[in-house]
Amino acid sequence: MSAPGSATELRSGKGANDENFPVASHLIHPKNRGAILAFYDFVRAGDDVADHAELSPERKLALLDGLADALTGAGPSDPEAEPLKRELAARGLPPRHALELLDAFRMDARKTRYADWDELIHYCRYSAMPVGRYVLDVHGEDPARVWAASDAICAALQIVNHLQDCGKDFRALDRVYLPQDTLDRHGATVAMLGADKASPQLRAVVRELAERTLGLLDDGKVLPDLIDDLRLSLEIAAIHRLAVILARGLLDRDPLSEKVHHGKVGFALTALGGIAATLARRPFRGRIVRAAPHGKVFP
Structure with a gap:
């Protein structure tokens, strides 16, 4: 069989509605x-x-x-x-942002293991953070005010997906995003990702990474209040609330044998909670923006 001549021939059929998190919802x-x-x-x-x-x-x-x-x-x-x-x-x-995503895919083509958390965040800098930055740029938001919080949320979303799909990524692509030093710290091995059920050691790895992901989400929680565009603010609030619920679920659930992601009804209820909370804070937005700390923007 000849090699495919274009990316179009390799399309998986997966679309925006198939993603774990909303893509340009209404x-x-x-x-x-x-x-x-x-x-x-x-x-x-x-x-x-x-x-x-x-x-x-x-x-x-x-x-x-x-x-x-x-x-x-x-x-x-x-x-x-x-x-x-x-x-x-x-x-x-x-x-720029689309080209940086292609850089992340080049990493995926060459690299299947990550040594530590910093190396994983470096990957997220190219695989996730440009997505949020692009959406914010399309809406004309101020990068100096919003990129840092967006980067934290986008990295968290990426890592939640990595944790949910850790078994599938290993079995299908021999790709492991769980940092090696975290595996070593808990006595876990890459081979454990091929089991039907996670070992106690692997569960401890997932739990530690989920806790660190919750820290990223805490760093980014102010983002909806920093955004001028109300509709985008509500979209991000819904996504952030969903990510928090999923990361908390990974503290206790086994991604190899249990479903982590919520169904449509569960997502809708979670999203509504985030939207309602953001709307309730909107009258105080000016005060929140002035008090918001400046986070780290990755170069």
């Missing part, structure tokens, strides 16, 4: 949803390349380079890149 103003969905579709194409089990690392890198060149105009046009290219041009936005 809380987002229609004028901005198209730009966010175009970004998602481009990134999805790259992710499908990186996650393809039968492609060599070299072929993945070549296809990812092709997507980057199509987006920047350095290479031939690609149908996966054109919608986002048009949106960026219409808004006068650079391709």
Whole structure:
């Protein structure tokens, strides 16, 4: 069988509605949803390349380079890149955030293990943080005010997904995002990810990482109050509340044998709680913004 000639041929069929967290829900103003969905579709194409089990690392890198060149105009046009290219041009936005996501997928093509938490956060800097930054930029929010809190939330969302999918990632792709030093600290091994049920040692690893993830979510909890656009503020509040519930669930649940993610009804109720809390604080937003600490923005 010949190697696929384009990213389009490798599409998994997974879409925005299949993600663990909302992507441009109807809380987002229609004028901005198209730009966010175009970004998602481009990134999805790259992710499908990186996650393809039968492609060599070299072929993945070549296809990812092709997507980057199509987006920047350095290479031939690609149908996966054109919608986002048009949106960026219409808004006068650079391709930086999308290109950084492609850098994360290049990491996935080359790298399957992480030594420690800092190395994992470095991966999140490229695999997750650009998503939040792009959405904020589309809405015209002030990066100096909102990027740091957004980075913390986006990293947390990424790690929640890693923890939920740790068994599947290992079995399907031999990819392990659980840091090696955390595994060692609890006497766990990578091989334990292939079991039907997590060992006590592996459960301890997941619990420690879930606690650290809750710390990230605490760092980012002020973000909805820092955002000017009310609809985006409510979207992020809903996502943040869902992430907190899922991270807390990982303190006690076994991701190898138990379902961690909530169904649609559970998500809706959780999201409504986040929205209601944010609306209740909105009259005091000015005071909250003035008191908000400045967090670390990753370069």
